[in-house]
Amino acid sequence: MKTITVKTLLKMKESGQRIAMMTAYDYPTAKLLDQAGLHVLLIGDSLGMVVQGNATTVPVTLDDIVYHTRMVVRGAEHPLIVSDMPFLTTHGAHEDVLAKAGRLMQEGGAHAVKIEGGKELAPVVARLVAAGIPVMGHIGLMPQTVHALGGFSVQGRTVEAAERMLEDARALEAAGAFAIVLEMVPAEVAEWISGSLRIPTIGIGAGAGCDGQVLVFHDAMGFTSGYIPKHNKAYATLADTIVSAARNYVQEVTDGFFPSEAQTVHLKAEELDKLNSSAAQGD
Incomplete structure (x- = not known):
């Protein structure tokens, strides 16, 4: 398996090859997922829920992401390594955001960062990209704003909402994002957005029309118990x-x-x- 880069993902979309992405939070998991052929590993702020035991991703800090990124980088040789920018780290002066994203690259060893938000964050994306930091966008359900949304609910259920989501996606693409995660979006809307963009989309709870898919490791491996999201498929029962x-x-x-x-x-x-x-x- 060749090392995956941002350019690789763009070529995969152009050729119709699907992108397989999964979260990873430590060295042994990253090593195994590398061997399995994952294209992208995400150090997601979902670690706040599945690793730290919090109710949301909001408590996750930048130091947390840097720490877990280091472990994943040690274990993964081939996948593209993407690290989440946690709650509030993308807000404020652009130079402050740049410094925080820079920590994920310099201290953590990430190849790229992921940012939650639409067109309002396009200037931030453009600033990071201009500085040489690849950015993956994230729209639809954005877990960091779960309190404002009133829960983990599907987004883009109306034509008006879908059109606004497409505007967000296009703004992120224009700002230089190399890919966009679409979370908890009706399949028809996700497919429409995917077909409207040059860059790949990575779906989670967004149907099969996206250019790739991402799942949380603990959900996909049957590591968790209790409520299981509708979009999840457990490929193992590790908990048992x-x-x-x-x-x-x-x-x-x-x-x-x-x-x-x-x-x-x-x-x-x-x-x-x-x-x-x-x-x-x-x-």
Whole structure:
């Protein structure tokens, strides 16, 4: 597998090849997903929910993203590494935003950043791109504004809302974004927007008409329990496997079966004799 770049994704859209993207938050996960052939790994602020246990992504800090990006970069050789700009880091003076995005590149090692927001953030995108920082946009449902939206709900359900979303997408493209995530958008709207852009779209809960798809690792691998979003598909049941394995461990420890001889190291005979002699003298 060749190393994926921003240009690779553009060529994939042009040739009709679908883009596979998934979140990753640590070294072992990144290494495995690299081996699996993922094109893009996203250090998403979703880590606030699936790793930190928060109710939303809002508490995630820039330091959190930098920290997790470092681990992912160590484990992934081929995918494009994209890091989320967390809550409020894209607001304020453009030079401040530039410095924060720069940390994700310099300290974290990310190849690109992802920004939530539409045409109001186009000037920010243009400033980052001009400085050499590739930017992935994100419109539709934007988890960082969940409190303002009143919950995690589908966006773009009316023609007027869909047209505004297309305006946002075009503004981001014009500002230099290399791709755009469409989250929780009716399939027909997402396909319409995807066909209207030169850059690729990455859908999550946006139907099959996007140029690629992204899922949260913990959801896709069956690592979580409780409410599962409609758009998610669990490709494994790791939670069940881990609980079962941990129960077996507890049982073997309490029953005295672990460690067995296979997991035990012994002294050589002469050293054992010396130890027994020393112990006897101590008594």
